[in-house]
Amino acid sequence: MADERRTLHEVKGVLPPPSERIPVLRWLKQNLFRSWFNAILTVVAAAVILVVVYGLLRWALTEARWEVIPTNLRLLLVGTYPLEQMWRVWATIYLVVFLFGFSSGLRGGLIRRVSAGVAAVPIVLTVLPLPWGTRGWILGTAAAVAVGLGLGYLGKGNRWSKRLETAGWLLSFPISILLLNGVGGFLPVVEGRNKWGFMLNLLGAVVGIGLSLPVGVLLALGRRSKLPAIRLVCTAYIELIRGVPLISLLFMASIMLQLLLPANIRPDLVIRAMMTITAFSAAYMAENVRGGLQAIPKGQYEAAYAVGLKGMLTTVLIILPQALRAVIPAIVGQFIALFKDTTLFGFIAILELLNISRSILGNLEWRGRIFELYVFIGVVFWILCYTMSYVSRRIEKTLGVGER
Amino acid sequence: MEKRKVVSSHAIPFWRDIRVLRVVSQIVFLVAIAAGIWWLLNNLQTNLRNSGLSITFRFLGDTAGFPISEGLTYDPTNVNVYAFLVGVVNTIRVAVIGIVLATIIGTLVGISRLSSNWLVRRLAALYVETVRNIPLLVQLFFWYFAVMLTALPLVKDSISLPGSIYLSRRGLYLPSLVPTASFSVWLWFLLGGLALAIVVYVLRRAQLKRADRPGIPIGWAAIALVLVAVAGWFIVSGNPLSIDLPVLKRFNFEGGLWLSTPFASLVLGLAMYTGAFIAEIVRAGILAVSKGQTEAAKALGLRKALVLRLVVMPQALRVIIPPLASQYLNLTKNSSLAILIGYYDLLNVGTTIFNQTGRAVEMILLIMGSYLTMSLFMSLLMNLYNRRIKLVER
Numbered sequence: 001m002a003d004e005r006r007t008l009h010e011v012k013g014v015l016p017p018p019s020e021r022i023p024v025l026r027w028l029k030q031n032l033f034r035s036w037f038n039a040i041l042t043v044v045a046a047a048v049i050l051v052v053v054y055g056l057l058r059w060a061l062t063e064a065r066w067e068v069i070p071t072n073l074r075l076l077l078v079g080t081y082p083l084e085q086m087w088r089v090w091a092t093i094y095l096v097v098f099l100f101g102f103s104s105g106l107r108g109g110l111i112r113r114v115s116a117g118v119a120a121v122p123i124v125l126t127v128l129p130l131p132w133g134t135r136g137w138i139l140g141t142a143a144a145v146a147v148g149l150g151l152g153y154l155g156k157g158n159r160w161s162k163r164l165e166t167a168g169w170l171l172s173f174p175i176s177i178l179l180l181n182g183v184g185g186f187l188p189v190v191e192g193r194n195k196w197g198f199m200l201n202l203l204g205a206v207v208g209i210g211l212s213l214p215v216g217v218l219l220a221l222g223r224r225s226k227l228p229a230i231r232l233v234c235t236a237y238i239e240l241i242r243g244v245p246l247i248s249l250l251f252m253a254s255i256m257l258q259l260l261l262p263a264n265i266r267p268d269l270v271i272r273a274m275m276t277i278t279a280f281s282a283a284y285m286a287e288n289v290r291g292g293l294q295a296i297p298k299g300q301y302e303a304a305y306a307v308g309l310k311g312m313l314t315t316v317l318i319i320l321p322q323a324l325r326a327v328i329p330a331i332v333g334q335f336i337a338l339f340k341d342t343t344l345f346g347f348i349a350i351l352e353l354l355n356i357s358r359s360i361l362g363n364l365e366w367r368g369r370i371f372e373l374y375v376f377i378g379v380v381f382w383i384l385c386y387t388m389s390y391v392s393r394r395i396e397k398t399l400g401v402g403e404r
Numbered sequence: 405m406e407k408r409k410v411v412s413s414h415a416i417p418f419w420r421d422i423r424v425l426r427v428v429s430q431i432v433f434l435v436a437i438a439a440g441i442w443w444l445l446n447n448l449q450t451n452l453r454n455s456g457l458s459i460t461f462r463f464l465g466d467t468a469g470f471p472i473s474e475g476l477t478y479d480p481t482n483v484n485v486y487a488f489l490v491g492v493v494n495t496i497r498v499a500v501i502g503i504v505l506a507t508i509i510g511t512l513v514g515i516s517r518l519s520s521n522w523l524v525r526r527l528a529a530l531y532v533e534t535v536r537n538i539p540l541l542v543q544l545f546f547w548y549f550a551v552m553l554t555a556l557p558l559v560k561d562s563i564s565l566p567g568s569i570y571l572s573r574r575g576l577y578l579p580s581l582v583p584t585a586s587f588s589v590w591l592w593f594l595l596g597g598l599a600l601a602i603v604v605y606v607l608r609r610a611q612l613k614r615a616d617r618p619g620i621p622i623g624w625a626a627i628a629l630v631l632v633a634v635a636g637w638f639i640v641s642g643n644p645l646s647i648d649l650p651v652l653k654r655f656n657f658e659g660g661l662w663l664s665t666p667f668a669s670l671v672l673g674l675a676m677y678t679g680a681f682i683a684e685i686v687r688a689g690i691l692a693v694s695k696g697q698t699e700a701a702k703a704l705g706l707r708k709a710l711v712l713r714l715v716v717m718p719q720a721l722r723v724i725i726p727p728l729a730s731q732y733l734n735l736t737k738n739s740s741l742a743i744l745i746g747y748y749d750l751l752n753v754g755t756t757i758f759n760q761t762g763r764a765v766e767m768i769l770l771i772m773g774s775y776l777t778m779s780l781f782m783s784l785l786m787n788l789y790n791r792r793i794k795l796v797e798r
Binding site: 031032041042045046049229246247251256259260261262336354368370377 | 452540
């Protein structure tokens, strides 16, 4: 195409289109110094950036004592998870990472780019001053992605491989939890579940979203139901939960649950936190799903009835798949919010990342390393949340949600 | 017609009749919910009886007995319910100041993200992406524990800023205005000025409407108010307000207005965090106004500022208001994180009362009830405003 056009220009003597490239000076004038007001803005903004960057760099390179992070890295990430059981954490990571690889081998597109990121992270991480054993485990994750990718390619076109993929993702959820927690009789149960550090933040968000999705779908359907009793109860639940802060629900779970349950049922702290975050998230999920349901045109219902589908089947086969597809970005957004909210677990004496950092600060050796720890926590959350919001924006684009 | 109906109702057995099914399914659902609630309440009753408690709100009249360092005038000998009220007022104080600041930050950053200046645009985007993707609690801890409690000096060597403002680990001390004896007289002038301002506003509004011109004549009303207030200031004998400067005594400052460090960190953290979300809402709202509108306004010869104020903003507001309202609600709910940095908001006072009295059910009802009331009140206000703005649409 480009070649043809060039010949056309040469033959007929038509001028080529103006170059896309703008000279540096003109770019500066257009983007930075368009008017005197703009010039002042540029100077002020540049000054702000310089001061902040200079201050940060000077602190990070000279004053900060970063050894607090690598020394306590295990404590921060997995808390008191016993060293001899660490293979279970790695096995969980390998399982998830393998599934990423498998999916990208099977599908390509966005998921492949995500998997490339997943595989690139361990290679970057090995630069950090970590013990050689840990480096080996980390590099293994890249290998797991590769194995998954290979198997995915092989299975491409096979109709069983897609079912295998779905089953894998669905099963990975209970398998991970059983693997980490332990199963009576097979794997020893790990004690001190409330001190797992960053793992609890991740688990909290995954469990919260995973369990709240079905509940949220039911609540959303209930809120749109034609039956007034069901509609009223669902609406009341959604609005009550959305009207109060999560931390007050956590407070309620920490002191009220033992009053509301019979004396022989005493769920431990982590279970309580997970129940709370699920109940909380379900209300928000319901509103997201309701948004998706409202976006389905009436013709879809009518067409389904015309084909002879009954109410339940219409919902499950026709409406929900479309509605859920449309709200994937919103669900990712909720996942990010929930992930950030898991830092509130510290309120009910759960040692997640933020709270465990405070117990490290209580140690005399690390007193005063507060900036380093908070910057580290901020960066960890930032990287994960930013990546997820990037992925969600890409999904939005591929789904064309914005355009419809 | 009559005959066919009879036939059809005979043809469908009752367990497949949609009308019967509807009623039955609702009854089953309600019974299931009621059974669940009954089970929970039954457990509650058993558990309470075992620990020798009963549900009563009489403890609210007992002496609180714990200190609250800021907010309304309060003494540990005051009753529990008053202590709780102090907490509620503190929450409202944080929420109102936070909302105002967050709106200012959000609007500025949101407009900056659409600036024609590359550097400003990037800086605003950097701010939004950084602040949005870090948990609010981490930010609050950062401001409170890392910045305010370690980077600021002790009280005895406070940073003193011009105008008798002192900054230290204890907080920010500002000069405050204290009413004097002649204040009550001047208050009448103030009220009169307010009345005049309202009259001016209504008249000018009607005049604008007759001329079919847009605009909210808030400036005219403000001028009327200020004129009367200033006139009153000179007419009344002696200054109605005196300035109270904070003075460093042996251990601490006395006098003046005190904003505690937890309060300052909470307001700062909430305003910056919510401001980033509001910036995105403002940006989306402005982008939602089609470009033709701006071009048409420019073609009419309006200046850039007027284009924004008279053409873009009124249309953008319709898109902005609903999500903005939910951000305001979020800020109010997020102010409950105060408990983790030691500010006495309603949750903090509520849990303290619970710790003192052991009244779990009652305190949770009170706390949840307060938050729900605030949320409902706020969404009511926002819905009213939203409706008013929508009326402009034709």
